[in-house]
Ligand code: FEO
């Protein structure tokens with residue numbers, strides 16, 4: 001049976017940045033990798049470009065693209081064809097197994113998963129309390145933390161994963177009414193408990209299969225878990241509410257998208273589309289209204305407002321939405337620790353947070369704000385992370401937040417978002433650094449950041465230090481610029497840069513376009529080969545060998561299922577195009593997102609999110625359950641080799 005569900009709307013397709021015109025018009029040229037320059041002839045002929053594609057050579061050392069190392073290259077697997085079936089396909093010689101689907105018991109009384117039924121008055125499945133003891137819905141960003149050094153760490157660890165949002169239809173089945181929203185306080189609590197983060201201890205059995213341990217380390221963090229604020233905005237007037245007049249103890253985390261991990265062993269979870277969970281009552285003006293508009297607050301997408309007053313934004317008590325949109329730090333080894341919202345990293349629709357240790361030991365965190373015409377950011381800690389921690393200061397609490405300005409000559413600049421500089425002054429609405437951080441988007445507008453085609457995941461090449469960002473799509477773009485070279489950018493692209501002098505704390509960089517996705521062979525301006533066709537790059541990670549793993553979320557060429565590909569940045573054809581191979585195709589209507597490996601790179605964890613979101617999937621089909629469920633996929637090579645090689 002095929003259900004008729006409303007196609008999921010992507011809120012990131014709606015711009016809430018009014019300030020796009022000025023930066024676009026400042027940019028006249030374009031810069032692409034060498035192959036892209038060649039393909040530009042195709043693009044221009046097809047009318048896809050409004051600017052020249054040919055830019056001057058980079059002013060400093062070029063990123064690795066265009067330098068064919070020769071030899072075998074990084075990709076050793078046989079690519080798979082585009083997928084359309086309701087299953088996961090991996091290359092010959094690999095096995096993929098679904099693992100910890102939504103509803104897997106990990107805590108307390110270990111309640112078994114119970115799906116609801118679609119018949120009116122039928123059972124709704126697990127209770128809210130049971131959901132709080134189970135894996136959440138909509139798996140996303142994920143890190144594997146080994147619990148041992150050495151070989152044993154490849155077989156026993158903590159998997160920490162985000163749950164981005166919920167399909168309320170599948171969560172409640174018979175209990176929903178209009179718009180698939182819960183109709184009771186119990187239903188709202190279940191929805192809130194299906195959000196957040198799961199920490200689960202896992203171990204590989206002799207059979208090679210991974211199993212959940214009944215461990216005291218297992219934990220669920222939800223939309224109601226007590227947390228704290230730290231950094232310059234903690235306690236700020238814009239974070240104070242009637243329920244928390246000190247502005248210091250927020251409740252819960254929502255819409256947890258991508259992730260990061262710190263060198264001191266903690267997990268970072270990123271709050272993305274938090275804005276859609278609130279109902280905004282009338283009567284707002286001034287600063288409150290400006291904040292709500294710039295962040296797109298409103299919509300009550302999940303129906304929480306009717307049963308949880310915290311999600312109603314009232315004039316005079318309008319700050320609850322400001323308590324979301326942060327990067328949240330979790331200590332996975334301490335299940336009693338309160339997660340910390342690190343305000344120094346800014347408030348935006350955080351996609352992910354890639355932590356890189358610079359020369360000299362300062363931590364640098366790269367971050368994208370995923371909405372059309374939003375920006376790319378980085379945070380640089382004030383000092384060496386070890387010395388900061390030794391004196392009891394978090395490296396994520398003191399430092400400088402920057403936003404990226406890409407110019408048409410292949411150069412870029414990191415502009416500091418620091419109170420008192422670049423017009424971030426009281427007369428412009430920024431009374432202190434807390435104002436700058438709560439209103440990060442407005443601050444970035446003020447300093448002239450470059451609006452991008454939906455910045456998603458960032459990644460750093462461990463070999464070269466080159467930084468990558470996926471720009472998933474922007475069909476509303478009418479004026480191309482160098483870093484976003486296609487109007488009506490349906491398929492998305494990947495941009496990368498080298499920080500000046502190889503110093504990740506630098507304020508200047510040189511960039512190029514790594515690839516333009518699409519049907520391939522020049523169609524719609526794509527620079528990849530037709531056999532590697534893909535669109536909407538989203539998840540991104542460079543593994544320890546510098547293989548670039550690209551995951552998709554959105555329309556694929558030919559209507560294929562979402563997928564994961566690998567690229568070799570060091571093996572390019574004579575036109576500078578990196579070698580790309582399709583590694584995995586997902587079930588129907590899922591996105592492929594979140595990636596982690598064991599330290600030996602012999603077990604790969606990947607998430608399939610929202611299979612069957614439009615009604616046409618029963619994946620993973622475990623234990624006779626036909627309700628489609630987000631799940632992790634565990635991939636291994638039959639010969640035990642390194643994944644992808
Ligand atoms: Fe959560 Fe932008 O994907």
Ligand code: CA
Nearest residue numbers: 257538539593
């Ligand atoms: Ca994503």
Ligand code: CA
Nearest residue numbers: 456472538553
């Ligand atoms: Ca996405």
